[in-house]
Amino acid sequence: MPLTFPKSIRLHYSSEFLRVKTEGRAFGGRYFTLGVLKDREATRTGLITSKRVGIAVERNRVRRRLRELMRLSLPEWTPGVWVVAIARRAAVKASFTQLQGEWTHLARRAGILQKTGGETSQDRPS
């Protein structure tokens, strides 16, 4: 399974984001908050980096890192979930490894990952 992350699996409309917020469950972390809505037809995901996070450069960096770690762990996801990651201010100073650790922790708590006791998704699965 290739580790692609095309635009088609992303959430686009504010109605979809609103639906995850109202109907789904939230899992708070130090660097970001996960909103999860299960039992959907397709797996889709979205990112929120508001101006509260920081200036444009910092917002871009956080968003790209979150998108990257989602991409790397995508094959392990339970099918049919909508996931929204809301970045927080502290994520600006966090390293990629720290973000990845929190992602694994939160995702396992939310039950997104299929392998319950599996190893953390490495950045280079060969």
Add this chain to the structure above:
RNA sequence: AGCGAAUGGCGGGUGAUCGCCGGCGGGCAACCGUUGGAGGAAAGUCCGAACACCACAAGGCAGCAUGCCGCGUAGAACAUGCGGGGACCGGGGGCGAAAGUCCACGGUCACGGAAAGUGUCACAGAAAACAAACCGCCGGGGGCAACUCCGGUAAGGGUGAAAAGGCGAGGUAAAAGCUCACCGCUCGGGGCGUAAGCUCCGGGGCACGAAAAACCCCAUGCGGUGCAAGACAGAACAGGGAGUUGGGCCGCCUGCCCGUUGUCUCCCGGGUUAUCGUCGCACCGGCUGCAAGGCUGGCUCGGCCCUGGUCCCUUCGGGGGCUUGGGUCGUGAGAUAAAUGGUCAUCCGGCCGUGGCAACACGGCUCGACAAAAUUCGGCUUAUAGCCAUCCGCUAAUA
């Protein structure tokens, strides 16, 4: 050589691997191939334009902006660039006993008008803007005296951010532009300069404090809104109520245009998803390859070099600005919950630790500034680790 300041430039490199967005080609499609993919400030949105709509953008008022002078940017405009003038500040040098004055250098300047008018100048002080008189000084009267009354005066004291031309001499009872010299101010004329202005001569007479980033006056310019401007395709539905009699060009008036079974504003409801479509919005050609592509030419924009022209500065050595032509190198991003990235290796630079006299070696670093396009350009302003270049100042060493 070190440190500091100013100006200008660069803004980590290479490779591997997994991805993202756009264009194009192939494919029914999944996808595959190929190619392009952040900045000097992309930022702040402070100016100016292009472009679009509002009526073909009219006249006046109001409002806003600019404000020493000249020239430039040949697509244009600007609060931009270059040069000059003036004022102020700084350190330095010459002359001089000193006060001071002259000279060049560096820096700063929102630099029209305060003799068009209105208003302001707190506190202190006698008095704060048609001057005035507290302490003084002088003359006269009264009184034994201390002192007091009348008059003259503004040199000195004191207050203040600022005290009514400065300074010296004459003059006087004491004084005063009262008179005179110099300086300042102002008017007229001559010379130089395109001009701002500089300079010389003569007259006036001391009136004319500060502030226009107070109102204002003068000159010049500006119609408004901004790509969420605006244009287009297609689909669906269901209208109702209230207000206003108009609505638009504009904040107001005139005038004009549209409409008067209409328009505009608000509320309730319904539909479509246009809160999510396409365009606006991202250069054109030739050769070659099965095609995308590759190579190449023009155009745009940006550097560098040569030649010629022109302008400015100059210590006459030269330096700088703009530009015809030629050469050379680069350049062409375009999303819309919003691409341009993640990780690793290595080199370059920095910091820390250990060893070493040192060069350096080894190890570590959540060390590599600021900051990311959003219709597009020209400027301005602000942020910026480290490195490089030029010039200036200070310190030290050598000669």
Add this chain to the structure above:
RNA sequence: GGCGGAGUAGCCAAGUGGCUAAGGCACGGCCCUGCAAAGGCCGCAUCACCGGUUCGAUUCCGGUCUCCGCCU
């Protein structure tokens, strides 16, 4: 993306080129009371920050930062 507005004490805020920057709530201290409440007195401000104009700036002008609103 574009356009506009506002920052005064912990909170709500008035104000204006000039004496110690009003007022209310809150907070702290003292008085009053047997103890409290109420009341009285006192205290609490770098006027967002940095420059400029001015004798003097919270006010006027320019820049920076933060916050808020409007526009399909």
